[in-house]
Amino acid sequence: MAVSRRDGGVGQDVLRRVGEASVLILISLAGGHKHGYALIQDIKELADVELGPGTLYGALDRLERLGLIEPLPAEDRRHPYRITAPGAAALRVHLDSLERVSAAGRLRLQLGGI
Amino acid sequence: MYDPQATRLVETALRCYPARWRRRHGDEAAELAALLIRDGTPAGSIAWSYLAGAARAWLTPRPGRPLSTVACALLVAACSLGVSAGLLAPAASARTASTSQAHGSTHCRPGSPAPVPGVIPAMGRPQVIIWEAGHGRSC
Numbered sequence: 001m002a003v004s005r006r007d008g009g010v011g012q013d014v015l016r017r018v019g020e021a022s023v024l025i026l027i028s029l030a031g032g033h034k035h036g037y038a039l040i041q042d043i044k045e046l047a048d049v050e051l052g053p054g055t056l057y058g059a060l061d062r063l064e065r066l067g068l069i070e071p072l073p074a075e076d077r078r079h080p081y082r083i084t085a086p087g088a089a090a091l092r093v094h095l096d097s098l099e100r101v102s103a104a105g106r107l108r109l110q111l112g113g114i
Numbered sequence: 115m116y117d118p119q120a121t122r123l124v125e126t127a128l129r130c131y132p133a134r135w136r137r138r139h140g141d142e143a144a145e146l147a148a149l150l151i152r153d154g155t156p157a158g159s160i161a162w163s164y165l166a167g168a169a170r171a172w173l174t175p176r177p178g179r180p181l182s183t184v185a186c187a188l189l190v191a192a193c194s195l196g197v198s199a200g201l202l203a204p205a206a207s208a209r210t211a212s213t214s215q216a217h218g219s220t221h222c223r224p225g226s227p228a229p230v231p232g233v234i235p236a237m238g239r240p241q242v243i244i245w246e247a248g249h250g251r252s253c
Binding site for chain 2: 018062
């Protein structure tokens, strides 16, 4: 789905179909590079969501295939990842989209007096 | 805390992943599981998460393995299941038939229907087949 951006351009919301886990991973990596365990801990703090390890690795593989994250050199047995420039751009587009939907929802609740 | 049973459970789940995945993530995934178990996550839930992840890893098409290959693999699996079911169904009906015959008489009757070639003998109960002058007797 194409969404309008604040700068007037049109960006593709590639994160619309990747699932919540992938979005949370990107948000976590936006704060700096992390490996699997650190990601799970950060997402638990950030969103109160406990990612299963199988879900985590599935999402990491998918995001890497899409070029939204990239692996860094391994530290011992741990493989840290960082968000790429296209990943940051995709996250911005997705968060803008969520903000608009959220604002519209709040407005309708207000107008409906619910 | 080291729990050999929990470790074995997680290792079994990790073995379900494709080899290329295990080469890349296997060591880290085992370490991650150990850390999560230490934090209090049940080993069963970790193993289940890895099992679901393994199923997704097998079904996700990757570069060099087009979607048609995945579809073919699924088709072969479905056919194997179909053939197995097809072999078991006549065996079950043959067992039902022999059981009803056994209820009808108290001794072996010469001239009972000969066993059908290619049918797997009924499972769970040994079946004795005596071949006598071209006639099969089933007891």
